[in-house]
Structure formats: structure tokens, C-alpha cells
Amino acid sequence: MGITIALAGNPNCGKTTMFNALTGSNQYVGNWPGVTVEKKHGKLKGHRDVTVTDLPGIYSLSPYTLEEVVARNYLVNDKPDAILNLVDATNIERNLYLTTQLTEMGIPVVIALNMMDLVAKNGDVINVQKLSEAMGCPVVEISALKNRGVLEAAEAAIKLAEANAASHTRHTFCDKVEQALSEIEALTEGRVPERNERWYAVKLFERDAKVLEQLNLGSHAHAVENLIRACEEEMDDDAESIITNERYEYISKVVKSSVKKKRTGMTTSDKIDRIVTNRVLALPLFAVVMFLVYAIAMGGWTISIGTMGTDWANDVLFGDWVPNAVGNFLAAIGCADWLQGLILDGIIAGVGAVLGFVPQMLVLFLLLAVLEDIGYMARVAFIMDRIFRRFGLSGKSFIPMLIATGCGVPGIMASRTIEQDRDRKMTIMTTGFIPCGAKMPIIGLFAGAIFGGSALVAVSAFFIGIAAVVISGIIMKKFKAFAGEPAPFVMELPPYHVPSAGNVLRATWERGWSFIKRAGTIILLSSIILWFLQGYGFVDGVFQAVEDNNNSLLAIVGNAIAWIFAPLGWVGDMAWKATVATITGLIAKEEVVNTFGVLYHFAGELSEEGNEIWPLVAADFSAIAAYSFMIFNLLCAPCFAAMGAIKREMNNTRWTLAAIGYMCLFAYVIAMIVYQIGGLIIGEVAFNVFTVIAALLLIGLIYLVFRKGYQGGGERLRAVDAARAEV
Incomplete structure (x- = not known):
């Protein structure tokens, strides 16, 4: 029987790198049923019966964004055999908030402490044993970027899943919260599923509408509501804030006992950010970076390698080689004139016009992938947020619009990075x-x-x-x-690091191949239709091929x-x-422009303008x-x-x-x-x-x-x- 491991973690914690390292080329990408959040799953290297599912990057399981809803529904309804929780060890306190929620799900959890090489470089020390005891689950040190400890973390998750031993030590909330949760559990009289007992109790306390509906408390609903309201009045706060505060208090104690920070000064990333995110310098610097990206990918300068590739594809590949080769072949086999027209003037001319832009797209995707892997694009969204919010848009909206100056297709695709569904x-x-x-x-x-x-x-x-x-x-x-x-624009700015060649090339290929597939299908069909409509009509009441487009x-x-x-x-x-x-x-x-050329009966080759x-x-x-x-x-x-x-x-x-x-x-x-x-x-x-x-x-x-x-x-x-x- 197969084993399913869910890979969960905060955005920018190295989850994509980890997923790629675990699955290699055995990946499948799609959308979660009914939603636009991307779903990735693949077979674990060396384990044909183990599937790794990459959950969207989230900060919590509170259902406020579409990604959080998807992640929560998957864990509750699909029930993976184990959760591999990727934690950014350089920012462990923020990352452990999600961990406290995952360990309440009743599903075996393995914590993978990522970026441990940076932790060691900073002179910090994390006591893995104490952290494991406090969180009630195994902890494995890894460096996803350098592919260290990755498979070991997966093996630990497999072992835990096989043993089906979810031995989680529940963290201790304050007495009032603990008492309230115990009484809520008692009031449900067994309606709470045993496996997710604690998680359901917490969600009841937070008045989670979906959980209340699922449990169907009936006559107990009023008693539960009174109990929660009394607890809130006594503690002078709302239930959700009580839970959140207690989580952070507990996390603070865990970090204090298991993490020792040596360096108190600014890190290299902090020093760079003083310039990159500076209120005065940020926008001019960003303009320079994007100008260089555009110049290299789509400009008309000596450094514009993307334009060189596109010019070659348009003028040589699809302008000379392919039409001549196909034309000679069709003539040699005695192909009918109408079929030659369809293939040469319809399919090759139409599809080739779009595929000719592939070199520019690949260069653009490559450069953007480098900027993303370095950590710069996260800063761009942060910089633009204060401007775009004035017009009701998220800072992340700027990136799709910037990319769209080159091509609308990847620009629209880039909108999936926006968490809020309405903003997307x-x-x-x-x-x-x-x-x-x-x-x-x-x-x-x-x-x-x-x-x-x-x-x-x-x-x-x-x-x-x-x-x-x-x-x-x-x-x-x-x-x-x-x-x-x-x-609210909340994003952990990842530390800067040298981009991984594998990640960059993989991201470039995935985006490029998606563009090629769409171009080759939609444009192919539309080119055939256009060729037919332009080439045929009625002359003297007879339907036939026409020379005059009128x-x-x-x-x-x-x-x-x-x-x-x-x-x-x-x-x-x-x-x-x-x-x-x-x-x-x-x-x-x-x-x-090409249509105007045809309609104005220009017989030669029309220039771009x-x-x-x-x-x-x-x-x-x-x-x-x-x-x-x-x-x-x-x-x-x-x-x-x-x-x-x-x-x-x-x-x-x-x-x-x-x-x-x-x-x-x-x-x-x-x-x-x-x-x-x-x-x-x-x-x-x-x-x-x-x-x-x-x-x-x-x-x-x-x-x-x-x-x-x-x-x-x-x-x-x-x-x-x-x-x-x-x-």
C-alpha cells in the first residue's frame, strides 16, 4: 500500500527546493480540484510507493486565504500518512507557529530544519533533541539547497507513517484555555473524531464555522457558546487571540530553551536590505534591475540575447529553414495546392509567428528565476506594496504587470503568487x-x-x-x-543566497514549456481558421478559393x-x-499589422511596423x-x-x-x-x-x-x- 507525505511550510522556507530534491523529475503539476492553487505531487526518489504532495506555502492553517483553505481541507479530508514540516531554521520562531497547528492534526509530523548551514555560519546553535522533545515529533537537520539530509528527513517521515505512531506532546496552554477545551471536548460526547480530537477542540474554541457545522453539536451548541463567551470575558480577549497568544508564548519558551544565538549584529542580508528596501533608493534600483532584465531578454541592444534568438527563430528557422524544408517535401510527394497552403501559410506561418518569441520568453523566465532564487523578487513585492495599496491592489500585483510588458501570458500566470482570491x-x-x-x-x-x-x-x-x-x-x-x-502584506524576506542552477533551470523550463504548449495548441487552431476565412469566399455565387480578400x-x-x-x-x-x-x-x-498588409494588397514581406x-x-x-x-x-x-x-x-x-x-x-x-x-x-x-x-x-x-x-x-x-x- 502506498504512503503519502504532505510537504508543508511557510513561503520562502525552501519548500520548492526541498520538493525538487525529493522527487527530481518524477513530478506532476496541476490545480487543486475547483481552485487555482497549484498542486504538485511526485514520487520520492528510490521509493515508487511513496508520493510527496507539496502543499501551498502558508503561515497558518487558519482559513482566511485560499491557500490556507486548500491546505487545511487536504489535511483534514485526504489525511496523508505523514507531514514533513519544513522550517526555516534562521527564523525558527515565526515558522514554528504553523508547526504547533500541524502537530494538533493527529497526523505524524517530522520537522525538517532547513538552512542549517546558514545557522552554523551565523554561529547559532539549535539543540535538536530539546526541540524534538518540546514539539513531540522527530526533528532532522537539512540544507535543501545543498541537498543535505533531505532524503533522511523523508525516510524519517516514512518510518513514522509505517509505525502509525503519532506521539505528539501537546503543548500546554494557560489553565483557563485548557479547562475550556476539556469541557468542550466533554460536551461533544464523542462527536469529535479521535484522531483529530485536539485540533477540533481548538477550532471549536475559535468558533470555526466549518467545524461547528461538521460536528453538528445540536443541543450542546448553546452550552459551548456560553462556555467560550465566559472564558473570553474572564480573560478579556477573543478566543482566537487567546489561542494565538498562547501559541507564541509556548514557542518563545521552546526557542529560549533550544536555540542559542551567537551573533547579535546585522547579517549580510540585513545590510543588503538597507539599500535594496530603502525608501529612497529602492525604486531607482529596481528600475535599473528591471531595465537590465528587459534589455537582455527583449531589448534592441548588443546584450539582448533574447532578441537575437527570436530574430534568428523568425528570420531563419521559421522564415527560411522550416518553410523551405516542408515546402520541398510537400512538392516532392505531390501534395495538393490547398493542403500546401494550409500547412505553409496557415500552420507554419501562424504557429511559427508565436513560437518565434520562445527565445525571448526563455531568457526572461531564466532571469526572473535567478532573481526569485536569490531572494530579490520578494523584496520587489514589499517595495511596491505601499504604492499599489493606494489603488486597491496588492504589492504582488506589480510583478505580473511587469512581466506582462514582455508577454501577457506569463504575466497572467504570475498572478498565482497573490494569496487573496479577490486580489488575484x-x-x-x-x-x-x-x-x-x-x-x-x-x-x-x-x-x-x-x-x-x-x-x-x-x-x-x-x-x-x-x-x-x-x-x-x-x-x-x-x-x-x-x-x-x-x-495585509505579510512576507518573510528570505536571506540572500547564490541561486541553485537546478532550481533556476527547472523553473525556466516549466514556465517555458507551459507557454509553448498553449502557443502550439490555441494558435494552431486559430491559424487554420484564419487561413480558411482569408482564402475562401463566394465569387459569382460560387464558393471557391479567392485571390481578392474583399x-x-x-x-x-x-x-x-x-x-x-x-x-x-x-x-x-x-x-x-x-x-x-x-x-x-x-x-x-x-x-x-500583418492583416493590414494582406488587406491593403501588399505583396512583399512586411516589416515589423x-x-x-x-x-x-x-x-x-x-x-x-x-x-x-x-x-x-x-x-x-x-x-x-x-x-x-x-x-x-x-x-x-x-x-x-x-x-x-x-x-x-x-x-x-x-x-x-x-x-x-x-x-x-x-x-x-x-x-x-x-x-x-x-x-x-x-x-x-x-x-x-x-x-x-x-x-x-x-x-x-x-x-x-x-x-x-x-x-
Whole structure:
């Protein structure tokens, strides 16, 4: 019979490193059923019958964040055979809070003291024997980064699970709490499961709604409530605070008896943080670091190795080698013309356009993985929190938005690091507003064709994206689903250390492969559909392949729905072309410029910014209509690959549709206001009914920004209910 070991610990305690060391390549990644929290499990090296499950990084089992709910439900309902509790030995007092909760679960626990090499380097000493006796479970010294003691800790957990001997020494609460718990246990008359007896008693004392519901106390409920209330009145505090204080008092005694600190001065990490997290220097330093990351991954400089790789992939691999090789092969076997067109112009051209960005993505993921492993990215979230909180966003929201400047897909994926479910949803719904690299050709096309290459137009695109994030954050926080202050930003800043090559490469590959899989599936299907719609249509009532795109199915679709965008200034001969370009932009934003090239009958190879068709674009678009088109395509729903990422991270069809719908609606409203009001001001648009509608929309937008938001009480309980509803 197989054994399951749950790996639990605080964020940044080295849990991921530990999991990778235990399982190697025998890992499987998915989501917990019904929620977006990532689930990892794998087979223990050398033990085919032992499965290691990596629980989300949490500070406690109190069910206030989605991660805590998931971890608690897994331990209570799935009942693993043992818990391997990873503890950061350099910050042992904070980490042991979770340990006190885990040892109450009635499940065998082994404490793995991680970073013991740093403890020794600091001159500190931890008496493992005393710590083990105090906590009532085995304690093993390890260094996950250096792969020392890792398997020994796992073996200890296996041995404990096999023996099924959960010999936990219960820590002693104050007399009043102990008495209350004993009487609560008696009142339940056996309804409390023996294995989790103590844990259920504590949760009853804390008035945990879910536990009260599970136990169904019936006639005893009133007596239990009176007992708890009397205890709170006598101790002049609420039950949860009583438990928390007693935990910390006990932990303080344990640490005092088993840990001896030698060094009292500042550590190396503390000295670095005096600069890195300095109120004045932090942001400029962060800007420099991110500039270097962007320059190396996606810039246009000599050091931009990511761009070099992408240029080679686009120009050589997918621009020459693959098309020529496949074309020659298809010609040699006598493949039908339509099938050759599908494979070369549809599949290879479409999928290759996206896969060409893989080198840039891999370099970006590699650099970010290095920064994460060093410990710097935790500082970034801390730095940005005080700024983002002003707009109702968490400091962790900044990282997804920063990554999205390169590509929206990994940016949306990065939102999973945000603990609070509502903050994570809001970040996903606004990250797509940030102009990504794929949107740059759109900006370049209209800046060059209409605005004489004005740099202000390009810069304004970034400010529009940022403004959309800020405005959306303010508006959303006024509604019940997102109401309340962002979750308190609590994070242990891990000590700086040299990155592990294995961790960095593994993280890079996992993120890169996820991007490649989505690109290769979603883009493949959309490229085939686009090829068919562009290449076929009705000529003289006969359905056939067409040479003139004006006769294609795509043109029919464009003309049929172009009226929707008339209030945005997309009128006349360019209306259906702008509509079709927008539709293809949903497949991949790079397709907008390429579509214009096709629709304006440019036969040669179009440059990235499409300067070959600038005169034709300038003839069709007025300045204000061009700006309206640019704004809509920058703010509306992202490409199919990013939509797929939204679906995966939301893990809920209704929320996915809501996110995409909100982005499209917001983009439409802003584009209409810009065209109708802006055009009226500069004299390009005559006063009409849509001008009135645009003015009303502007007033409505201002009202939503400044109105008083939802004021419902029990913010913390709402977070719990929302998380439980997800699970």
C-alpha cells in the first residue's frame, strides 16, 4: 500500500527546493480540484510507493486565504500518512507557529530544519533533541539547497507513517484555555473524531464555522457558546487571540530553551536590505534591475540575447529553414495546392509567428528565476506594496504587470503568487491592459503612418495601459466582489543566497514549456481558421478559393459586424478592414499589422511596423480614428494564448468570460470617449447622438471612480466565505 507525505511550510522556507530534491523529475503539476492553487505531487526518489504532495506555502492553517483553505481541507479530508514540516531554521520562531497547528492534526509530523548551514555560519546553535522533545515529533537537520539530509528527513517521515505512531506532546496552554477545551471536548460526547480530537477542540474554541457545522453539536451548541463567551470575558480577549497568544508564548519558551544565538549584529542580508528596501533608493534600483532584465531578454541592444534568438527563430528557422524544408517535401510527394497552403501559410506561418518569441520568453523566465532564487523578487513585492495599496491592489500585483510588458501570458500566470482570491482575480482582469511586446507593432504602425513617428504616441500607449489599471482598480474595489482593503502584506524576506542552477533551470523550463504548449495548441487552431476565412469566399455565387480578400469569408464577417465600431470612428472603406484586423488581433496581436498588409494588397514581406503600407493607412484613417483604433486594440481582450492563461488561472468559465468581457467593454468605452469627445474638440467629429452617449459614459466613469464603495461588514469573513465557495 502506498504512503503519502504532505510537504508543508511557510513561503520562502525552501519548500520548492526541498520538493525538487525529493522527487527530481518524477513530478506532476496541476490545480487543486475547483481552485487555482497549484498542486504538485511526485514520487520520492528510490521509493515508487511513496508520493510527496507539496502543499501551498502558508503561515497558518487558519482559513482566511485560499491557500490556507486548500491546505487545511487536504489535511483534514485526504489525511496523508505523514507531514514533513519544513522550517526555516534562521527564523525558527515565526515558522514554528504553523508547526504547533500541524502537530494538533493527529497526523505524524517530522520537522525538517532547513538552512542549517546558514545557522552554523551565523554561529547559532539549535539543540535538536530539546526541540524534538518540546514539539513531540522527530526533528532532522537539512540544507535543501545543498541537498543535505533531505532524503533522511523523508525516510524519517516514512518510518513514522509505517509505525502509525503519532506521539505528539501537546503543548500546554494557560489553565483557563485548557479547562475550556476539556469541557468542550466533554460536551461533544464523542462527536469529535479521535484522531483529530485536539485540533477540533481548538477550532471549536475559535468558533470555526466549518467545524461547528461538521460536528453538528445540536443541543450542546448553546452550552459551548456560553462556555467560550465566559472564558473570553474572564480573560478579556477573543478566543482566537487567546489561542494565538498562547501559541507564541509556548514557542518563545521552546526557542529560549533550544536555540542559542551567537551573533547579535546585522547579517549580510540585513545590510543588503538597507539599500535594496530603502525608501529612497529602492525604486531607482529596481528600475535599473528591471531595465537590465528587459534589455537582455527583449531589448534592441548588443546584450539582448533574447532578441537575437527570436530574430534568428523568425528570420531563419521559421522564415527560411522550416518553410523551405516542408515546402520541398510537400512538392516532392505531390501534395495538393490547398493542403500546401494550409500547412505553409496557415500552420507554419501562424504557429511559427508565436513560437518565434520562445527565445525571448526563455531568457526572461531564466532571469526572473535567478532573481526569485536569490531572494530579490520578494523584496520587489514589499517595495511596491505601499504604492499599489493606494489603488486597491496588492504589492504582488506589480510583478505580473511587469512581466506582462514582455508577454501577457506569463504575466497572467504570475498572478498565482497573490494569496487573496479577490486580489488575484482583479490582477488577472487588469494585467492585460499593460502593452506587451506583441502590441508594439500596432503602436509603431499608427505612430509612423498617421503621427509622423511621434515618440509621444508610443509613450502615451504605456500611460494609457497604466491608467487603465489604476482606474479599473479603483472602480472594482467599489463593488462587493472586490471590496475591502487588500490583504495585509505579510512576507518573510528570505536571506540572500547564490541561486541553485537546478532550481533556476527547472523553473525556466516549466514556465517555458507551459507557454509553448498553449502557443502550439490555441494558435494552431486559430491559424487554420484564419487561413480558411482569408482564402475562401463566394465569387459569382460560387464558393471557391479567392485571390481578392474583399471576396473572402473574412470580408463578409468584417462587413457584417463593422457597424458595431462605427461610434469609435471606424467608418467608410476602412471600417471592415479595421474590424477584421481587430478580430485577427485576438488570435495574436502581431497579426493586426500583418492583416493590414494582406488587406491593403501588399505583396512583399512586411516589416515589423508595416512602413510599406503607411500611405494607404494614412489615406483611410483620420488622426483621431487611428488613435481610437490603437486604444481599443491595446486595451481590449488579449490574444488567444493569454485568454487561455486567464481561463487556466481563473479556473472558472464565468469569471473568465467576465474578465474578457470587462476588458472589451472598458476598451470600447475609452475608445468611444476619445473619438467622440476628442474629435469634437479638435474639429474632426461633428456633434451627434454618439457624442451625447460618450459624454454620459465619461460622467459615469467619473462617478464610478469617486463614488462611495461597498461598505458591507465582516471583510475577513467575506474572504473566508469566498475561499470556501471556491473550494
